[in-house]
Amino acid sequence: MPFRRSNQKNSLHSNQLSSDLSKNIHTFKNAFEDCSDIVYRPFLINGERKAMMIYFVGMVDFAELDTNVLSRLMEKNESKERNVTQWIQEKLSVAKVTEVTLIDECIQEISTGSTLLLVDQEQIGAAIQLVGYEKRSIEEPSSEQVVKGPRDGFTETISVNVALIRRRIKDPNLKMKTLKIGRSSQTDVSMMYIKDLANETLVEEVYNRLKRIDIDGVIETQYIEELIEDHPTSPFPQILSTERPDTCAASLLEGRVIMLVDGSPFVMIAPTTLLSLLQSSEDYYQRYVLGSAIRLLRFLYVGISLLLPSLYVAVLSYHQEMLPTKLIISISTSREIVPFPAIVEALIMEVTFEALREAGVRLPKQIGSAVSIAGALVIGQAAIQAGIVSPPMVMVVALTGIASFTIPRYNLGATFRLLRFPMIVLAGTLGILGIMLGLLLILTHLCTLRSFGVPYLSGMAPMQKTSMKDFLIRAPWWMQSTRPHFTGKYNKFRQGPNQKPGPQQGGD
Amino acid sequence: MTTIRIVFILMSCLLLTGCWDRNELNEIALVRGIGIDILNNGQIEVSVEISVPKAPSGSGGGGESDGMAQGSGGITLPTVRTGRGVTIPDALEKLQEVIPRKIFWGHTEVIIINENLAKTGLRDKMDYFMRNPRFRLHAFVFVTKGKAKDMLGLETSLYSPSEVLTDFSEEKVMLHVTLINLLDMLNSGDAAIPMIKKVPPQKKSKPTQTIPFIKSSAVFKNDKMVGTISDKLTRGVKWIQNDIEETQVTVNSKKGEGYISMTLLRAETKLEPVIKKDGKWKMIIKARTDDDIILNESHLNLKDPQNIKIVKKALEKKLTARLQHALDKVQKDYKADVFGFGEAFHRKYPKQWKESKDHWDEIYPNLEVELDIHANVLRTGAGSAH
Incomplete structure (x- = not known):
């Protein structure tokens, strides 16, 4: 199906199934021409009616198909006439079977791993979902590790991922909407949210943005992210992707919407603010004093990762008086x-x-x-001995590198790493003035950013008193009685009053 | 497309204009100290001590294992260069001719002024340092009897002479006057600046192999140097200026027949100007101090509170004498208001000050000064050898 620059969708197979089995088979053989992994398995139902199973090798669980479908249908012990609906109801002991009537639907079902059952003289087919392809087991998320906290991570299978979240939030209000995106890939994209917590307009907006995507395939979440974000040209990530189900569950409880994409172990969370990108899940799993201290350290190192090399360049080229005399002399000897x-x-x-x-x-x-x-050898030693770079510069670069890895989200760390190059050029041409100009530009840009209508800096700008409890420091849980506020009406309180524990608070 | 164009233009603005006032660290000569002398023909001679970084010796010799340490090391050699001219900037221009790198003033730590120059008046000379924004206003100022150039050229073993002098000043045992302090003092009264001298060199070494140290203080009337006061008197001046930080006082009480030494914990001095009803001006100096006894050579049993009182009295007497001595010399002999009495009157009695400001030179030497000193002995030490 070629993509046209008009809204016409070409529909070649939107016809109904025919009641003639051989005609139907012909249609499918045409559609799946040159697909050597497709299997057509003719058999007789009850020993008399012609039937056909169509499926892809490798996507179907053979053992289940044999015991629960084939052998049951081929049993030759009764003479009762049934139609497909009755066969499904009475004979197929498979959990998920759907009736299909359109050829288009059938093709889609076969493509996604179902087995299509066609019976002669019937205009209805049955899509038996005995999907059995190989999948990765649940492992520890490799990109976001914690010392304390859950160790399970998402996999490439969307059903597993949804289950991981449902296991954490056992609430019927946890809703899920699924779309198929990608004309060829037919990727399942699901959005989950908790009704009453997530703003209805937000849910609607996310759904609408997902719906307008028209692309050939979705291989990874980044495809979706770039197609739905508010400011596509910004260097800053406006959607948080995570590999951790616990992060998703916490975000759902804050009233955010999450989006899962089949085939990717990453899950997107929206709306996202700069603050939430700077928070690690472990901030919440350690004691709050430690969590707060680590958070302060992280803010310091965000600054270092963006500014240290440019400050060093500016001071060395323009503002030599800013360093203590002994330091500048020691630097000057090593730079000589x-x-x-x-x-x-x-x-x-x-x-x-x-x-x-x-x-x-x-x-x-x-x-x-x-x-x-x-x-390490080339940079650390040989370059210095050859006199190409100075030891303080190596230290600055190493420290900056370490600093950028203290940012818990890899994509935000990469943004800061990238921004430091224009900052170095500014520092080298305009000194500290240039750095300030660069900072102003970045800050102004951050102020204009929005993620699904929520200001990117919310918490800081606009400043909210309640969000201060989860900003520079991480207040203890008993103090965080309110949810972060994004826009409009929201479900404010997340815990009962007087949650602060103490000897007097227990049950006598 | 327009965005790309705008970005392109902005980038050109940045990159094409270049970095006109960029001074790479390798291309500047860091000045650590300045010495200003006056020659017999009236010309000014300015000497600077610059740090010439000695390039690290590279990887040769020392083996691979400590290559890093070698590479990062390297020392600086203090070098003195001199220029002459009719004014300081004139001399500096000549100075730049003999220094291959651009002179960088941002790290000037000390300014040494020759006594002869100081006697002709400082204000005109200091004007340059105040106007030029490239100088550090926190550079320490000193006066020396000999040539300032010789002081900068001393071959101190570990540090440069400027560094030695900075360290001495930061100890705060004697006066420590920065450029901005000097400006303040010149504007509001008279100045006192530490005077430096060479430590006598050891017998076998060359006469230049020694360090400078702060020996006494130079007292200025208006902006001209009028005399010096010894280290002992300087400490008295520091008491009155409320600048005393760390000192030991030794008293000799008659009753105990022996010395008792005390170390100072806290000292606070307040100047209380009074204009009496009969129109006479008077200054009350209120000094409060807390001390610990660190040595007792006398017979006094310090466990007895009565004896502590005796020590206290002796201490107060000693301090009064010390302050009086300083006052006599500076107020009566040199008639220089280095204590800031005028400023104190100005603050408390702005109206009267305005009227009598012009006669301050006459009022000051005859100003009645009352010393009100209270000392406290807090502790008698951890133990006792008696």
């Missing part, structure tokens, strides 16, 4: 033989660091460690 200006030195080192990071991620594990050793 470096032939490059500070900005060039910084750019060389930062680019090398990014290359090392990228190589380390992409390479197979066995080679990856070799790269990091070679990188």
